[in-house]
Amino acid sequence: MAASPTVTISALDAGQITLPEHMFVTDADPKKKNLVPSLSFLIRHPEPDGSLTNLVFDLGVKRDLQYSPAQQKELDIWQPIITDTDCAQSLRNGVTDAAKTVDDAATTNGLLLDPAKDVDYIIISHAHWDHTGTPSDFPSATFAVGSGTLDLFRNGAGPAYPAKFFNDDELPALRTIEFPPISRTASWAWKPLGVLPHTLDFFGDGSLYVVDTPGHIYGHVNLLARLAERRYVYLAGDCCHDRRLVSGERDIGLYDDGHGGLRSIHTDTAEAKKSLERLREFVKSKADEGIEVEVVLAHDPIWRRENAHKCWPGKM
Numbered sequence: 677m678a679a680s681p682t683v684t685i686s687a688l689d690a691g692q693i694t695l696p697e698h699m700f701v702t703d704a705d706p707k708k709k710n711l712v713p714s715l716s717f718l719i720r721h722p723e724p725d726g727s728l729t730n731l732v733f734d735l736g737v738k739r740d741l742q743y744s745p746a747q748q749k750e751l752d753i754w755q756p757i758i759t760d761t762d763c764a765q766s767l768r769n770g771v772t773d774a775a776k777t778v779d780d781a782a783t784t785n786g787l788l789l790d791p792a793k794d795v796d797y798i799i800i801s802h803a804h805w806d807h808t809g810t811p812s813d814f815p816s817a818t819f820a821v822g823s824g825t826l827d828l829f830r831n832g833a834g835p836a837y838p839a840k841f842f843n844d845d846e847l848p849a850l851r852t853i854e855f856p857p858i859s860r861t862a863s864w865a866w867k868p869l870g871v872l873p874h875t876l877d878f879f880g881d882g883s884l885y886v887v888d889t890p891g892h893i894y895g896h897v898n899l900l901a902r903l904a905e906r907r908y909v910y911l912a913g914d915c916c917h918d919r920r921l922v923s924g925e926r927d928i929g930l931y932d933d934g935h936g937g938l939r940s941i942h943t944d945t946a947e948a949k950k951s952l953e954r955l956r957e958f959v960k961s962k963a964d965e966g967i968e969v970e971v972v973l974a975h976d977p978i979w980r981r982e983n984a985h986k987c988w989p990g991k992m
């Protein structure tokens with residue numbers, strides 16, 4: 677039997693931000709703040725001609741915090757913010773504490789990868805400032821975003837996400853595609869994969885799926901990658917911001933919405949909860965089939981600390 681197509685994944689440092697714990701999990705110490713990574717991931721897909729297609733998932737924090745003045749003001753709550761090392765730098769030189777002994781640490785002109793030339797696709801999990809990074813560093817890449825994201829960049833979404841928090845020119849218009857709405861069939865059709873109701877086969881060979889994960893913000897997507905016959909990695913973006921929500925030890929945190937009510941970090945808390953439940957169910961169903969699924973959140977400091985060897989040019 678021919679082996680199923682696979683990809684490789686390497687984590688990339690792409691800045692760090694500080695999350696007040698009570699905004700994310702229940703039963704939190706109201707004063708506790710955690711410095712967390714904003715991770716990007718390099719996914720490499722082998723092509724029949726022996727070349728590799730390079731896809732980057734999320735770009736993290738913008739270098740030198742080049743945000744608009746309105747956006748800058750909103751960043752106070754997440755300080756301290758560290759923009760060094762950014763995604764482009766990690767691609768060029770590798771992640772500082774990653775193992776450098778792996779085979780594909782070969783460099784061209786001293787660079788592991790040139791963000792300006794070597795990145796074919798960039799999928800942004802969602803429109804938040806700590807995931808969109810510095811798109812101008814990638815002048816030859818095609819960007820792909822979840823349905824509704826381009827409208828969000830232009831118009832924002834309601835009082836919690838006014839237009840001034842976003843840039844309508846965030847992504848290069850001529851090089852950006854939006855995944856189709858899940859209700860519509862297109863050349864890329866959303867199909868169920870086990871308990872996940874809406875997934876899209878990115879390369880058409882089952883090696884990488886885009887997973888519709890509603891709740892966090894409009895157009896939020898995750899990636900499911902096959903690394904080997906019985907080994908998958910699930911890049912969960914901002915499905916949650918604390919691994920104790922994946923394990924079920926904690927619930928989504930609620931905090932004052934400034935209008936006498938409570939909100940969570942998610943646009944639709946009930947949907948976000950459902951997306952998390954589906955993720956848990958998916959991991960369990962795969963485990964029952966003897967398949968291991970490693971779940972990696974965008975902002976998990978424990979995962980980052982324990983997995984320097986899975987960071988570029990190391991791999992998962």
Ligand SMILES: [Zn+2]
Nearest residue numbers: 802804892914
């Ligand atoms: Zn977010």
